[in-house]
Every structure is written in C-alpha cells, then in structure tokens.
Amino acid sequence: MNLKKKHFALLFMLTLSMILAACGGGTSDDESGNEGDSGSDSGExxxxxxxxxxxxxxxxxxxxxxxxxxxxxxxxxxxxxxxxxxxxxxxxxxxxxxxxxxxxxxxxxxxxxxxxxxxxxxxxxxxxxxxxxxPETIQIVTTKDSGIESVEDLKGKTVSIGAPGSGTRANAENILEVHGMTVDDIEARDLDFGDSTSGIQDGTIDAAFITSGTPTGAVEGLAATTDVNIVPVQQDKAAELIEKYPYYAEDEIAEGTYKLESAVPTVAVxxxxxxxxxxxxxxxxxxxxxxxxxxxxxxxxxxxxxxxxxxxxxxxxxxxxxxxxxxxxxxxxxx
The missing domain is CATH 3.40.190.10 (Periplasmic binding protein-like II)
Structure with a gap:
C-alpha cells in the first residue's frame, strides 16, 4: 500500500512539473508579453x-x-x-x-x-x-472648336463636374469660386471621366473637369479623334486657390500631352x-x-x-x- 502511495506521489509531481514547464516556456505566439519573446517590443x-x-x-x-x-x-x-x-x-x-x-x-x-x-x-x-x-492634375477639358479659352468662358456652358460628392466635383466648385462663379453659372452634369469625354466627343457637353494623373486615358482617347484644348488656371488664380485651400499645388500639363502645342498652367491635388x-x-x-x-x-x-x-x-x-x-x-x- 505504501509503495502505491509513493508511486502516485511521484506520478503527480512529474505531471505537475510538465504543466509548469509548458506554462513558463515563453514560446507561444499569443503570449506577446512573455520575457524573451523575440521582437515583442515591435508590437503592432x-x-x-x-x-x-x-x-x-x-x-x-x-x-x-x-x-x-x-x-x-x-x-x-x-x-x-x-x-x-x-x-x-x-x-x-x-x-x-x-x-x-x-x-x-x-x-x-x-x-x-x-x-x-x-x-x-x-x-x-x-x-x-x-x-x-x-500630382493628380485638375484638367478642364474641351475642344479647340468650342471657343472656351478661360474658366470664365464656361459660364452658361454644359460642363461635367464629376459624380455627386466626388473629389472632382469639389475641385470644380473650388476653381469656379476663385473665378467668381458657382455651379449655378453653368449647366452642370454629373458624369464620370469616360462619360465626360464621350459627351465632349458627341457634343452633348461642352467641357469637363477631370482630376487625374496625366496623361489620363479617357482624355488620350478623346485626343486621338478630336483636337483637345485644356483650359488654363492662371498663376494669380492658382495662388488665390492655394491660399484658401492649402491642399492644392501649382501644376502644368506638359507640351505634347494630348497633342498640346504648349504647356498649360493649372493646379493639382x-x-x-x-x-x-x-x-x-x-x-x-x-x-x-x-x-x-x-x-x-x-x-x-x-x-x-x-x-x-x-x-x-x-x-x-x-x-x-x-x-x-x-x-x-x-x-x-x-x-
């Protein structure tokens, strides 16, 4: 009987030591707070x-x-x-x-x-x-035949300003603002880039605001079949815009882009x-x-x-x- 008790006690101590070793080994990936856990100070x-x-x-x-x-x-x-x-x-x-x-x-x-x-x-x-x-350039796209040479010339025209709530729409509102205009001064259309250039192509709209890195594929597609004009944002208006909305920066669309004969000043986010x-x-x-x-x-x-x-x-x-x-x-x- 005593031999059985001693055997049970030895087995109990062996089992306990194995449990303690498993808890204290510090090797679990889930225990990031354990001492000696490699790289634990890096956290997230x-x-x-x-x-x-x-x-x-x-x-x-x-x-x-x-x-x-x-x-x-x-x-x-x-x-x-x-x-x-x-x-x-x-x-x-x-x-x-x-x-x-x-x-x-x-x-x-x-x-x-x-x-x-x-x-x-x-x-x-x-x-x-x-x-x-x-830069993600604000491009005011139209055609050479439109007669639109300045932002002020957009007044009364049919112009795409991007989808409602889009960043492009907000860019259009800001640029019109520094030129003394609002979207109420144009016939605004809410079109994406592809529909905007298609609309210019078929004559249903006169111009479009497009905010994108240049060259933009949709505008390149238009330029392949139509003489494109990009309306400039002149330096004084760009400075006024940046003063009020500091997330803008001056930019230009390089000569040769969309077959342009000279560089066009504009702004970019x-x-x-x-x-x-x-x-x-x-x-x-x-x-x-x-x-x-x-x-x-x-x-x-x-x-x-x-x-x-x-x-x-x-x-x-x-x-x-x-x-x-x-x-x-x-x-x-x-x-």
Missing part, C-alpha cells in the same frame, strides 16, 4: 498593411513597391499592399484601425480632417500625413500617404526614410515625381511626428 508596427486602390490603378502597384522598400530597409517589418476602393474608403478604414498606411488624395484627406463634403459631420482625427507623392496617428514616431520615421531614400528603385512612371524635396507640397493636414523628424533632418518644411 511589425505588420504593416498599406491600403491602396483598385488593382488596375496607380496606387496598388506603387503600394507593392513601397511594401518591398519597407521590408528591405526596416528591420522586422512585414508590409503588404492591400487593394481597396481608394481614397474615401482608405480614410474610413484607417479611422477604424484596420490598416497602418494608406494612399489618399490631399483634398480628400483635408475633407476628412475637417468633417466636410463627403465626411460632413463625421470628421476623422486619427489619420495624419506621411508625405505627398505626385496630390496623391499622398497617410498613417494611423497611433503609430510610434520611430516606426513612421523608419518607414518614411525607407520610401523616400529609395525612390530610385520605383519602376512605375510616377516614381520620377516622388522626391523628398516635394514631399510636403499640398499636405494640408497634420504631419506625423515620425515623418516630421525625417523631413526636418532633410531640411524640408511645409511652413
């Missing part, structure tokens, strides 16, 4: 989801490149590009904490920060800027990167540095526009402290 910054746009657009392939630059240059980072519905959806997704970095137009970011236009009554205050990338405000200063500093110091590895045609020197043009919203630290070191300021 180890995995970086970059919210982009549709797979056929510009944001998605650039996002894939940026993810690779982060993975190659930021120790412990695991960044991936995620296809999304682009700017408006990206701002809302970051607000909900379901991502770390996102592509967005500068004007859309400002509307979100202010709680205006498509974000009316629902401001987003936990998304801040990393830096701007390249910028494609930009934004980040969740809760990301650490160190993390955002390292990712900003990884992207802007390796632009020579960007194979996309928009890569030539992505520079440290222009990265704060038209930002319009608060800059993340980590990004600010990087650009301060480079002597770049948006003041």
């Amino acid at each position: 910054d180890q995995f970086v989801s970059i919210l982009t746009g549709g797979t056929q657009g510009t944001y998605y392939p650039l996002g894939g490149t940026f993810a690779q630059l982060i993975n190659d240059n930021v120790e412990g980072a695991e960044a991936t590009a995620q296809s999304t519905g682009a700017s408006v959806e990206n701002m809302k997704t970051l607000k909900d904490g379901d991502g770390e970095i996102a592509f967005v137009q500068t004007d859309i970011a400002s509307y979100a920060s202010e709680g205006t236009v498509m974000f009316e009554g629902s401001p987003i205050d936990n998304v801040v800027a990393m830096g701007t990338l390249y 910028q494609a930009m990167l934004v980040v969740n405000k809760d990301l650490s200063e160190e993390s955002v500093y390292n990712m900003t540095k990884a992207i802007f110091e390796n632009t020579d590895q960007i194979q996309h045609s928009k890569g030539e526009f992505i520079t440290t020197e222009t990265a704060l043009d038209g930002v319009g919203i608060e800059l993340h402290p980590g990004a600010k630290k990087y650009f301060d070191e480079k002597g770049v300021s948006n003041e």
Whole structure:
C-alpha cells in the first residue's frame, strides 16, 4: 500500500512539473508579453498593411513597391499592399484601425480632417500625413472648336463636374469660386471621366473637369479623334486657390500631352500617404526614410515625381511626428 502511495506521489509531481514547464516556456505566439519573446517590443508596427486602390490603378502597384522598400530597409517589418476602393474608403478604414498606411488624395484627406463634403459631420482625427507623392492634375477639358479659352468662358456652358460628392466635383466648385462663379453659372452634369469625354466627343457637353494623373486615358482617347484644348488656371488664380485651400499645388500639363502645342498652367491635388496617428514616431520615421531614400528603385512612371524635396507640397493636414523628424533632418518644411 505504501509503495502505491509513493508511486502516485511521484506520478503527480512529474505531471505537475510538465504543466509548469509548458506554462513558463515563453514560446507561444499569443503570449506577446512573455520575457524573451523575440521582437515583442515591435508590437503592432511589425505588420504593416498599406491600403491602396483598385488593382488596375496607380496606387496598388506603387503600394507593392513601397511594401518591398519597407521590408528591405526596416528591420522586422512585414508590409503588404492591400487593394481597396481608394481614397474615401482608405480614410474610413484607417479611422477604424484596420490598416497602418494608406494612399489618399490631399483634398480628400483635408475633407476628412475637417468633417466636410463627403465626411460632413463625421470628421476623422486619427489619420495624419506621411508625405505627398505626385500630382493628380485638375484638367478642364474641351475642344479647340468650342471657343472656351478661360474658366470664365464656361459660364452658361454644359460642363461635367464629376459624380455627386466626388473629389472632382469639389475641385470644380473650388476653381469656379476663385473665378467668381458657382455651379449655378453653368449647366452642370454629373458624369464620370469616360462619360465626360464621350459627351465632349458627341457634343452633348461642352467641357469637363477631370482630376487625374496625366496623361489620363479617357482624355488620350478623346485626343486621338478630336483636337483637345485644356483650359488654363492662371498663376494669380492658382495662388488665390492655394491660399484658401492649402491642399492644392501649382501644376502644368506638359507640351505634347494630348497633342498640346504648349504647356498649360493649372493646379493639382496630390496623391499622398497617410498613417494611423497611433503609430510610434520611430516606426513612421523608419518607414518614411525607407520610401523616400529609395525612390530610385520605383519602376512605375510616377516614381520620377516622388522626391523628398516635394514631399510636403499640398499636405494640408497634420504631419506625423515620425515623418516630421525625417523631413526636418532633410531640411524640408511645409511652413
């Protein structure tokens, strides 16, 4: 009987020691607070989801490149590009904490920060800027035969200003405003880019506002069969616009684009990167540095526009402290 008791006690102690060893090993992926857990100080910054746009657009392939630059240059980072519905959806997704970095137009970011236009009554205050990338140009497209040579000439004309609530519509309203006009001074049509250029082609509309990187495919298609004219936004009006709405920047459409005989001055919003405000200063500093110091590895045609020197043009919203630290070191300021 005593032998059985001793055997039971030995078995009990062996079982207890195995349980204690399993609890104290510190090897579980779920126990991020355990001492000795490799990389536990990185926390949420180890995995970086970059919210982009549709797979056929510009944001998605650039996002894939940026993810690779982060993975190659930021120790412990695991960044991936995620296809999304682009700017408006990206701002809302970051607000909900379901991502770390996102592509967005500068004007859309400002509307979100202010709680205006498509974000009316629902401001987003936990998304801040990393830096701007390249211009998304406001193009006022018409034909040479239309007789429209200035923004003022649009008065009384049938003009597409984009879909209701779209960024293009807001751009049109802003530009008309600095020229002393409103949408009530034109016969406004709410058309997407393809329908806009088709309307110009068949004569159902006279002109269209199109906000997109140049050259824009829909406008190139129009230029293939029609002599295109781009209405300029002159420098004094551009300066007035930028003073009131700082997310704009001066731009021009180059000679030869759409067979233009000379460059046309206009304005642009910028494609930009934004980040969740809760990301650490160190993390955002390292990712900003990884992207802007390796632009020579960007194979996309928009890569030539992505520079440290222009990265704060038209930002319009608060800059993340980590990004600010990087650009301060480079002597770049948006003041």
